[in-house]
Amino acid sequence: MGRLTGGDPSLLRRINSAVVLHALRATDCATLTEVTRVTGLSRPTVEGVVEGLIEAGLVVEKAAEEGAARRQGRPARRFRFRAEAGHLLGLEIGPHRVAALLADLDGRVIGAQAQDVGETAGADERLGALHAAVAELLRRAGVPRDSLRAVGVGTPGIVEAGGTVRLGTALPGWTGLGLGERLSRSFTCPVLVENDANAAVVAEHWKGVATGTDDVVFVLAGLSPGAGSLIGGRLHRGYGGAAGEIGALHLLGREATPERLLSTTDEPLHPLDEQAVAEVFARARGGDPRALAAVDRFIRRLVHDVAALVLALDPELVVIGGWAAGLDGVLEPLRRELARYCLRPPEVALSLLGEAAVATGAVRLALDHVEEQLFAVEGAVTARR
Template structure:
């Protein structure tokens, strides 16, 4: 938006932000409706809308079929979502996953690329930079043209986007990831912990839409939590909320039965805990009773752990995410039954519909929230 100086220009910018906010919220509106929503005069609204049209933030709409009335119809306008694009990216040990979206949040592309767990921090940063640049090109712009970039990563991430501690990615502990990527990517960059982004995604576009208090359990080759309190991801005093740390006996205590089952059925096949669970899910669906018993034991272990969170936190919903979300009712039903028995107020237990995409979808939302801050503040 056009920058001016002095008190008058400051008031003009406030009015412009108010009109733009009202236009985005209304989807389609007349100048009179925008003036009323933004609490400004109609002449002021007309001038602002003219500027927004000229700068590409708004566009005029045609009439809807069958709505023509006598006299000259009022012009209607809408926010131009294609005026900018954002990229959301999740950084993992084995892959990068990016999504590009317009300013309405419509996903326009989804791309993945493989990386290696043993990559140095410098190599991983370079690959992230290259990948964001490639995604920007597919969106018809370059990185300078992106409105914002949201990044999700494992580890304890503070409010400035610094990775305080990471046990997954080499060289990540102590890395000021947001500053490093901002130096390489000429667009506004925000970095957040992956589990906070996962629960943000479920609240925005997933199964937790409309819920304010949610526990998101990421279960697979690692265990972590995302907490939503009053509709906002919870950070904790040290930004470490949701980090479960080292589990007793690793993941064996939780996944032992499905690992034993997978080894017994196919002893020559080495599987990670998450892969063993998925193998048992598939065989249980086919009617294998030993697989069903192994999955039931896995559900029982998860439920016992969830009780320690559910009872003090009192959430409305528990979302099972990560690779275990593919278990669906095989996991959800026994966990729900267990919580019904032992919790004062048992939350609804559901499987994530976003699955492995929850983190990158949350990164898109992080970028869109940043755009809102830049446009409307």
């Protein structure tokens, strides 16, 4: 590290700037004396850095904002991080709807917008609905598009590092779609595309039911469950971005297809959509024996898939989210069966964020990106992982 002090002065300025910004962001507001104490930097250095941050729009003097309400004598000047200096978007693309969250640079959500989309809508129609939702959200919040610093996106499918959907059978026209590239045309800031279950596990860890644990599997329970995992607090994407795609296990073909699983007749359920499944569940609640048997098969399948994940990964906590999480009687059988068959059963909890999980995770991914940019130099110094 000694090289830095005698070396590149602009690098040193960037480090000091990141350190001061970090200190200010961690508090509501602070005096120069406080920043000097926390950072270990000299007073002239802190003064210079804060001036630069004010010019960049990232810091503001608090007294200057609040006008002339001063006490006797000259009070110490106080400064704060301007979380409103930029904005983030968290987008969710799903089979039935698209949704967008708008947040400030502290990750505080300041607006939301969703729009229904038909299950059969193609990629153009689906992305069109997303663009409309984003435009409406920005308009209502009065946030100009160029204030956006990063956009996170959660989507079904296996997502490659460049934001292309390698495989996405849940949405028409999705496999092979250059989603990151398509969305980047509408934004001047970076667009980060992530698998929806991966975004959801990040969200539950950030502000959901998993804030206290770093080893979490989030099961996006639908007709074909997918999962996102944190291992030691970090997203486990897998070597090819396909980790957690446990729904494919039934494709092994020696077990019934979901269409047969949920059928109450001798014929496969067709079309297999959420409405048809909801009807089966409603009939089961009404006591129909064939519907009860179908629901039992469905839950057993889900338990099996979740057990496979748990045995492979051994998480501390399994969070059940997505459409099937709302069904009666999913959680208890899961807990009971995992306790019976897993060598060390994890805790099982329902998603706290529910429908907002994917978009909230997308906000967090955008925030991670911005924080990396703002604090990258400091990150390198403290070897933050």
